[in-house]
Amino acid sequence: MKSVRNDDVARPVIGVCARTTPVTVQGLDTTVSLALQAHVDMLATAGCAPLLVPLLPGAEDLLPHLDGLLLPGGPDLDPKLYGQPQHTRTRCGSPAADQVELALLRAALDAGRPVLAICRGMQVLNVLSGGTLHQHLPEAVNHDGHCPQTATFTLGWNRLHLQPGSLAAAVYGGDVPTVACHHHQGVDRVGAGLTVTARAADGVVEAIEATGHPFALGVQWEAGQDSDDRLHRALADAAERARQRPPTPGDSDGIADEQPVSGRARRAAAPARTR
Numbered sequence: 001m002k003s004v005r006n007d008d009v010a011r012p013v014i015g016v017c018a019r020t021t022p023v024t025v026q027g028l029d030t031t032v033s034l035a036l037q038a039h040v041d042m043l044a045t046a047g048c049a050p051l052l053v054p055l056l057p058g059a060e061d062l063l064p065h066l067d068g069l070l071l072p073g074g075p076d077l078d079p080k081l082y083g084q085p086q087h088t089r090t091r092c093g094s095p096a097a098d099q100v101e102l103a104l105l106r107a108a109l110d111a112g113r114p115v116l117a118i119c120r121g122m123q124v125l126n127v128l129s130g131g132t133l134h135q136h137l138p139e140a141v142n143h144d145g146h147c148p149q150t151a152t153f154t155l156g157w158n159r160l161h162l163q164p165g166s167l168a169a170a171v172y173g174g175d176v177p178t179v180a181c182h183h184h185q186g187v188d189r190v191g192a193g194l195t196v197t198a199r200a201a202d203g204v205v206e207a208i209e210a211t212g213h214p215f216a217l218g219v220q221w222e223a224g225q226d227s228d229d230r231l232h233r234a235l236a237d238a239a240e241r242a243r244q245r246p247p248t249p250g251d252s253d254g255i256a257d258e259q260p261v262s263g264r265a266r267r268a269a270a271p272a273r274t275r
Helices: 037-045 059-065 095-110 120-128 167-172 230-244 263-268
Strands: 013-017 019-025 028-034 049-053 068-071 115-118 156-159 178-181 194-199 205-210 216-219
Touching: 013 037, 013 059, 013 095, 013 230, 037 049, 037 230, 049 059, 059 095, 068 095, 068 120, 068 230, 095 115, 095 120, 115 120, 115 230, 120 205, 120 216, 167 194, 167 205, 167 216, 167 230, 216 230
Parallel strands: 013 049, 013 068, 068 115, 115 216
Antiparallel strands: 019 028, 156 178, 194 205, 205 216
16 A cells, blocks of 8 residues: 655644643633644744644544654643542543543554654653653652742743753753743653653653654653744654655564554553553
C-alpha cells in the first residue's frame, strides 16, 4: 500500500492534541476543542503545519498523516491508569480522552514519530510506560513553588539541572534555563524505557526521554508560556529529519508496552500495571 506520509508536503505536519473546555461566545454557553495559540504560532514559525487532533476514538488512525506529535498541558490524568485511588486534590478531565491520548502516543512512539510532551503530556508519557505520579506534589516536596497558591494565576520558576548528553541539554546548548511552571502533580516512579534528563533544585523530575527513540522528550514545565521556542524548533527539526528516513518495520522505541495493541484495537486500550 502506498504511504500517505507527507513526503510531498512542504512543511512537516505536527499533530497537537486538543483540549476541551466550556466557553461563552456572544452569550452562548458551549464547549470547544482548542490548542494554546503559542504552540500553534511557535510550530508555524519553526516551519511546521500544526494540526489540531481532537481526542476522539480512532485518533491514532490519523498518524500516517502526521510527521510529529505535541502533547500539551491539560487536566489531571485518571489515577486509575497507574493503580491509585483519586486524591482529594486531583482534578481529572475525561477518562475517555485519557485513553485516546494514550493510544495516540503509543502509536506515535511505535511508528518512530518525534514527540514533544509538555506538562500533562510528560505525565501521559510516564504513565504509558508504567510509571506513577505524585498526585499532589506539595505533599512530596513540602512547598507550593511548582504551582503557587495565590489569589490569581501565578507561574512558578525553576532553574533546571540538565543531564549532559541528553536531548534536553542539546536543545538548550550551554544555557541553563529558568523555566515557568504551574503543576501540582509530577513524576513519582519513572516508567520503563524512560530516562530522567532534568530535575529542579528540589529533585522534582523536569524532563524524561525515551531510550532508543530518535526524539521523544517530555518536559514538566510550561513550555509555551514564555517566548522561548527552542523546544518547538527542536520538534520541528526532528520531524523534518524523520521525513527523510525510510520507514523501518519493527522499529522499537524501548518503552514498556505491557498491553500491546495495534490499529483500531488501541482505542479502548489502557496500559496494564504490574504490582
